[in-house]
Amino acid sequence: MNTNVVLPPEVPDCPAILSDRFKTLRYEAETAEVVILNRRLYPFETVYERYRTVEEVAIAIEEMIVQGGPPLAYAAGLGMVLAAREAETADATSETKLRQAAERLLDTRPTADDLHHIIPKALVTGLKAQPGQRAEAILSYVNGEIQRGNDVSRLCGWHASHLLQDGDRILTHCIAGAALCWMLWYALQDGKRVQVIASETRPYFQGARLTAQSCVEMGIDCTLITDGMSAHLMSLGRIDKFICAADRITMDGHITNKVGTLQHAIAAHHFGLPFYVLGYDGPDPDSATAADIVIEERDPREVFFARGKEGRVQTAVSGINALYPAFDITPPHLIEAIITDKGIFPPTLIHTYHATQQP
């Protein structure tokens, strides 16, 4: 954990809601509820869901009410606060309940590493605290993580902004996470005009909804394409760079991100365009290589439908099968650089991140 984050230059606050995790999730002490922006509805509807139990939070994560590696991990962390409150007694069951809650939350989604770092630490924090003060201890830890995540995102985005040039047309895939928002925002503050080309990201349309909305909030030109159009635009010289986040980075430089990323990365490589990965706080020390990443298989029936502003429509015939791997893995030779809060790393040297001091 990088505890001495040096913040980048002060600029006006980034107006994209997704640039600040506190704007999308929090623990509300008065009601003892976890409050989460519903990312399946946003921005068509701005609904903050309220959860009172660990199980409710776990289901919200599974159903992708909250999505994205760090945000869903923070939501789970706040779920541990609820667990600690539920188990706030001095007897042995308290510890058992906290352990069970941690297991339940860890079980929600296998691929992103943040969840698997934050929950064990939240559990230890809770167990170490005095009975009666566990919820408070966990909340303090998780809020610290959210603040650290915000700072890391901003630093990562600031470093990445230096890779952008005036006039760049930047392909991105899935959600514009906090680092992507900050990257664009810093570039804008530097007087660079950039255009985001957002692939819509089927089946949930995170690109069409969340990334596009973040661009609207920041006043950045956004052009939507379907997930199959990137290579064509590259062939016409209409894309300059491919930049997206990662749900997990291995020590040898593989990255996993929303399914579709690999296809864009292969196309970028084919056309000689750089693929930059926003790597936040670096690789997962527990993931040596791609074999250590579990790719979540979601309910394949989701591929039969499209959910939009007005509800859901069936877009496929009946009597067929489907597949919905949520993520794919891109190998290091397709990646130009991984940008972190500590600066820019060639993918095969990303293992040096943890020994690197922030510049």
Add this chain to the structure above:
Amino acid sequence: MNTNVVLPPEVPDCPAILSDRFKTLRYEAETAEVVILNRRLYPFETVYERYRTVEEVAIAIEEMIVQGGPPLAYAAGLGMVLAAREAETADATSETKLRQAAERLLDTRPTADDLHHIIPKALVTGLKAQPGQRAEAILSYVNGEIQRGNDVSRLCGWHASHLLQDGDRILTHCIAGAALCWMLWYALQDGKRVQVIASETRPYFQGARLTAQSCVEMGIDCTLITDGMSAHLMSLGRIDKFICAADRITMDGHITNKVGTLQHAIAAHHFGLPFYVLGYDGPDPDSATAADIVIEERDPREVFFARGKEGRVQTAVSGINALYPAFDITPPHLIEAIITDKGIFPPTLIHTYHATQQP
């Protein structure tokens, strides 16, 4: 034009409606109407639209009520029958009206070459015929073309079926045209079990609707994926071949097909998988190379919506732009072979097609 088509072995009729163009469009003499299966609704609804004027047919083509290179060209040809009926007088205006109709129909869609071959020939056929017999002459020509197209598709599919192996998992994109249906059907008759992996093909979901439905009709295992998943499945060794049709083939071996094809082709190349193109009756003699292909740009707002069984939903936020190039171009070095009614050609030798006798 290949006039001496030798038909492949007799097998039970292919049950896929899309394998026989007469099942999806025809001229109905009693009502003097062109009748076209609505491919934007099918198979959720089986609606045969009826058109009485050239303008109505032109709009149906523009709105993709009929889609696919050959089918839309046949529909336009039948539109010329309507034009000849409208202009069935002996005076000079008759010829002018026929020419105007041809121009209007040619103007509907720029990319596929079939339209641009059939309409000029239908016009000449009409002009050569005696006044009073023009509609009949054009109808006879167009019906002959549809029959020839059916035969070509069957032959092309038969040749392609020899490239399939038992157990093959075949990625395809956009509509399973007649040749793809016949390829799968012949493979099935040969006792080969194959699986189709259909990419859904945003924004119109031709893969999820038309290809999937053809597989259901033929009893072939179909697995639906989103347009961004093919590379991931290839990386896992879960795809053996990529096979699709082409809207136009150039003399030097470039192919144009529904946007998304290039991305799958690049991914297949990256993973060492063959990309076979179903080339029907060969390259367009008027298209020397890729620069001769005009890529149609459709209304970008289509990318903001998804149309399904229950209607249409808005899937993107407002305040952004979009792009909707209908096709992309894949160069010959990404193509393993082009399969035609005259057999199998390496892409850079496809120019020899026209001098080749059917084996």
